[in-house]
Amino acid sequence: HIPENRPRLVSSSVFSIRSSRGRDHNKxxxxxxxxxKVDDDAILKSFLAEVGEVERDNEVVxxxxxxxxxxxxxxxxxxxSSTDDVKRQYRKISLMVHPDKCKHPQAQEAFGAxxxxxxxxxxxxxxxxxxxxxxxxxxxxxxxxxxxxxKDTASKIKSLVDEGKHEQIYEQSxxxxxxxxxxxxxxxxxxxxxxxxxxxxxxxxxxxxKKDEEEQKEIRKKKxxxxxxxxxxxxxxxxxxxxxxxxxxxxxxxETRPPKLKTEDPNKSYVQRPVKKG
Numbered sequence: 001h002i003p004e005n006r007p008r009l010v011s012s013s014v015f016s017i018r019s020s021r022g023r024d025h026n027k028x029x030x031x032x033x034x035x036x037k038v039d040d041d042a043i044l045k046s047f048l049a050e051v052g053e054v055e056r057d058n059e060v061v062x063x064x065x066x067x068x069x070x071x072x073x074x075x076x077x078x079x080x081s082s083t084d085d086v087k088r089q090y091r092k093i094s095l096m097v098h099p100d101k102c103k104h105p106q107a108q109e110a111f112g113a114x115x116x117x118x119x120x121x122x123x124x125x126x127x128x129x130x131x132x133x134x135x136x137x138x139x140x141x142x143x144x145x146x147x148x149x150x151k152d153t154a155s156k157i158k159s160l161v162d163e164g165k166h167e168q169i170y171e172q173s174x175x176x177x178x179x180x181x182x183x184x185x186x187x188x189x190x191x192x193x194x195x196x197x198x199x200x201x202x203x204x205x206x207x208x209x210k211k212d213e214e215e216q217k218e219i220r221k222k223k224x225x226x227x228x229x230x231x232x233x234x235x236x237x238x239x240x241x242x243x244x245x246x247x248x249x250x251x252x253x254x255e256t257r258p259p260k261l262k263t264e265d266p267n268k269s270y271v272q273r274p275v276k277k278g
Contacts, residue, residue: 056102059093063110069188071117071130079134079180083122090118133191137183141176142167 066073072081075089094114099107120126145167170176 053103056096056107057104059096060102060104060107060110063093063097063113064106066113067185067188068113069192070184071120073181074113074117075121078177079131079184086118086121090114130188133187134180134184137180137187138171140187141179141183145170 062076063074072079075081075086075093077085077089081089094111096102097104097107097110097114099111104110120130
């Protein structure tokens, strides 16, 4: 008999059952949409993968739409970027557009353009050439701005007071960078057109010289063949000449001389006939 005031003992098995029920209740269950179970983690993972693929495709399109003569555009870098910046940016973008990771049909082409851009910017000669054109573009834009400032008195005074600081700020502005980018395109295009024209002229001149050389070779060949042919018939010509000379000598030995003609004597009214000698 157990007294009523004595506390009741509860077995540990009861606690384990209750705690397990609590854990089961708090455990995250997959959502059910109709008869299909949906896992939030799987959806999120799929979404992130889809967004990543879209970004990769967009990067491929961006690279292929860049101005072909400006490697800074391919790497999406400013003109004052260092060689270390070039290497870091290449590694970053190349991972995005690598054909093994990007499903875009032109990923290989974009990857190749990116590699070429890095190669140009790491080549001292090519890099110096591009930066020279960039500097020329800057100077041209500065001259244009000076002309505009002459018309705008307030801007001119502010520029003089700031002692060049105003110009430095302007050159770092987005507006100036856009103008610079377009001006660099213009200058690089003009330089490339001149280079191609020069290459065409050189090619045409080389073609003309090659044609003249071939004609001279043909003339020398014909002359040599003629000389060889002439030399080959020398014996025949000499033999024919000797035969001709022999035939001429035989004709002189047996030939009949014609009679001497008598000339008219003005003192005689007759023509003297030749007198036979006894």
